[in-house]
Amino acid sequence: MVAQEFTVDLDKPLVFQVGHLGEAYEEWVHQPIVGREGPRFFESDFMESLTRTVWWAIPSIWLPVICYFVLKSVRMGHTLPEVALIVVGGVFIWTLLEYTLHRFLFHIKTKSYWGNTMHYLLHGCHHKHPMDGLRLVFPPAATAILLVPFWNMVKLFSTPSTTPALFGGGLLGYVIYDCTHYYLHHGQPANDVPKNLKKYHMNHHFRVQDKGFGITSSLWDRVFGTFPPSKAAKKI
Template sequence: MVAQEFTVDLNKPLVYQVGYLGESYQEWVHQPIVSKEGPRFFESDFWEFLTRTVWWAIPVIWLPVVCWAISKSMQMGVSLPLIAFLVVCGVFLWTLIEYSLHRFLFHIDTKSYWGNTIHYLLHGCHHKHPMDGLRLVFPPAATAILLFPFWNLVKLMSTPTTTPALFGGGLLGYVIYDCTHYYVHHGQPTSKVPKDLKKYHLNHHFRIQDKGYGITSSFWDKVFGTLPPMKAAAKSR
């Protein structure tokens, strides 16, 4: 007897449904539904609230932390030129983290119940509903938790006096990333650079989803050979 294939009911909370898709999950989650109205994730209003974040909350919450971190290095006597260099290095470090997370974690293949469920919460929901504006940036509560391992990583790479500035640069890189990500989905760029960035990212969503992992730039895609084929990129124009 062949088991009946599970069908997701889009009118019911999705998070606890997607796990039952099993091996069909990957195909399902990469068939986008282009609608600005996002689905409901949880029956609980509390957990549902935690999944929704307005884009402007990211700079409002985290830019003061960036300034605080940089000021800590200044108070410990680090020169302004060195602080500027550390901030730039932190932003650059973030671009590598951004690429690595997107490629190796957010696009991991899953088929188990909890694997599918966790993947959907992390990134699958964004590919299924790419225009859901309230689930595009990372929830601040989750970011706060992830800042602890990021701080410890930065500590391994720097001295006690330079760690705060390097950390601040990395956090600034994250803020730029999340705001850029929101903009390429919902903004209407008129100049060449943002227009090309928007085309590049939407090509990842709607044409070749296993290439083009960079959000703020295509630099690491070029370095690691995950640049989308030029013909596919041209079609998205």
């Protein structure tokens, strides 16, 4: 794979290679390699281990955290029905955040060395190797860091007693998103709803990569006009 006289060697760690592609990175990263075995990212075994996460680590780590925050709002005086409604609101907020991040951050166009490198780590690797099962969910350490600004954002438009449950709902939305994302790549749905969602997401990977940014649903794609053309959304 040659771009601007630079060849990416897929048998060597990729992260510090892709930046050299320059303007050709955008085309290269959106030519998927379909295979369950993912590439090596780093020479260091420790750094490499930080990039690999089994899917079940996400609910195992974050569901207890969600319960803690939800119960915190209960202890602060809210009834269970009230807390349930707040949590649903948090999940809904996440769906918009999911769409926004995927569209405007994960699909940002880069051409500088470090821009390409950071994009590859964030999302480009997923488009290049979409079936890499150990890089389909977000590493918990990175999630923990990002939860700090998310908590501060939630505090801006909620009361002290509703903030924990709203935050927990947003985190629950994230867990649903990551588990759904893994299932869409590696699951074999038998019912129409998950089947259609899988086709919708695979369409984003293999046909129309600049549309179809929703993962858990196509709601915001329809709202913001990024729903892919019907012809492109047919059977994959």
